[in-house]
Amino acid sequence: MSQTKIPVDLILNRLAESTEEVKEKVQRASEVLLGSLETDISQTPHEIVYQEDRVKVKYYRPEKIKHKIPLLVVYALINRETMLDLQPGRSVIRNFLESGLEVYMIDWGYPKRKDQFVTIDDHVNGYMDNIIDFVRKKHNLSKINLMGICMGGSFCVMYSALHPEKIKNLVTTVTPTNFDTDKGLLHIWMKNTLAEEMGPTYGNMPADIMNLGFLLLNPARLIIDKYIGFFENMDNKKFVENFVRMEKWIFDSPDVPAATFKQFIEDCYKKNLLIQSKLELNGKRVDLKKITMPLLNFYGKYDHLVPPEACNLLTQKVGSQDTEDICLDTGHIGIYVSSKCQKEFTPKISKWLKQREGDEITEPATKTQPKKKKSTKSHRKNSRQTPKKRLSINKGQGEKR
Template sequence: MLNMNGLIKLGKAKSQEWINKGFIIANNAAERMLYKDNLILSDKSAYDVVCEKGLMSLKRYHPLQEDAIVVDGESVPVSSEKKKIPLVFVPPLGATAQIFDLMPTRSLVRYYLARGYDCYLIDWGDPDRSHAGLTFEDYVTEWMPAAIESVQELTGQKEFSLFGYCMGGLFCLLYAAWSKNPDLRNLVTVASPIDVRQVGPAGQLLNVMHHASKVLSRVNNTPLKSMVRPEHLHVPGRLVALSFKLTNPLGSLISYWDLLTALSDREALSEHTTMSNWFEDMADYPGGMIQEIISKLAVGNQFAQGRVRINGGTASFSDIKANLMSFAGDNDKIVGIRAARHLLDVVGSQDKSFYVVPGGHAGVFGGSSASQFAWAMSADWLDERSN
């Protein structure tokens, strides 16, 4: 026979549990709306700014004090053996450098610090319309050399390694080809587009654009790059973020659902807010760089040819001699596997390798499985080449 008093007590307990959960959800939702910055976990690792030039700044990260760190649920011991060759991370434009130090439990910087590396991160800053004229020359022939010289002075070590994500990988390749710096020992690229015509329908469209632009240039007797002023091509960060989301509209909808389900768990809410902030809080894309991408990467396809015009000369990828490791994501809708793999055909490196690993364009570098694949594989590879 049912115990009525017991049922009443159980009902009251459940009601109180629901009320408490409702308060938690309401408080978390209010914090998410009003004080979102309190929930963002990125860019928390300790560092010093050791070089500044133009918009660029260079961060040098402090060694870890822990004996071990947690990376996506796995314990990673902090190595007592320090690598001789410093490592410089190079981010893309648009997407901020936060992806390298996304959150304490998913930070490429912390992972490599644990592996014993002296880690540096170039930050390209926050350009506005007054910086519309910035081009590859500014990033590759002015700012990167300044950052690398600072690393060499601080460490007393001439040799160094570069690690670039997406456009950051292109900056690394251009720097290597343009400078012919013999001190560049190792180079890692992740999701960097080389042959952009190998991307299905978009590639076919670029082929059409290439032929049309040649005709247009001849008719107007004007190079394609000079037809539109850089300030008219400057792209605000909010549009950069929107274009990124449009490559995976279903993923954006799922993200909103994930937000709702995370409201009852502050830790889960912090992780979701941090990741979504990286997608939403993107920097402006300078108009001069848009010009360069259209004329050199998209229409001219110079990267696929391995010869890029820069700073009044030509940077030849056949002059790149550094050890090279390159990755592509198996589900990358922005930089396909064939677009990235072509790199091996144009560089002069003898020690070169290419791997396809799980993930889309962001996931391959900063997703929950990135530490098991791109991070671990690149660290193991660099370990053999950094002493």
């Protein structure tokens, strides 16, 4: 029986080389970390055009306006809208501006203890409705374009069903509407735990606890491997800048008002009322059949927070016949921050909105009729099948959610 040869000499040589490499890397890293780093996020110029309580609206004006109807972006209550404008090369906002689209974006602010009683209804029929009225009035339009992100997308779906006369086109991105799935860990956990109890106990649902929960979705990658990756690349200035920007965004999390959190968990995650058109906001039923405007629905194939199964039923349930599903080969955040998706995501939305502008700029809201059914549902199958390439983004970055 022959004895296996263990290349001890090679291993030792390699270790010696690595030690030398590490020494040099640490020297370079100290220069990078002690030097000036550009890590600011949300740098695109904007002005605050509306404020109500803690809620603000940011207005981004393109150099040349090429779209007749502006777009209102509604972010989730978890984390902040700055994700859409992380840095010049990775900015959904900048891309929209370059396409000549005027963008309004809601900044939900940081809810305090006094906001604990604010419900989903207050967000949708209160803040959102006031903001949409403000934008409509400012542009003298009966309808505007609406785009929602994650939980913000769910709010947009609710709003569009309750106020279809004010929405020209609806874009939903990584938006959970069907919660009856066991594909994502969040769905499993939310259904089987009493997480909603935490809100009233803490006043609001603490962001740090939610962030801890998100980290626990994949501890090996998000708590260990991500930071190993950072140490391996900390002599790379560009990498460090991007990493720090992402860290800033990830851990800049507002608390979620207790009443909203509770309602979202109970009515959506546990009872799955939204997709069944059974959800009620202040006594008004959210009937998805009343969503008659064109709908563009994006989601990520590898999204472990809002899996495709949580998103792709929406287009079948709404009243609109002009719908389109687009499944990108990426995760929850990759859609917005990966450079590859930047090339597909925003140009598609701009083009899609432009095609649906029509001549209805000053059309009175009360006379709004559903457009003649123009079925583009056939796109759905194709678009689900076409994107096959995996996006290449920094390991551990952007794919957190």
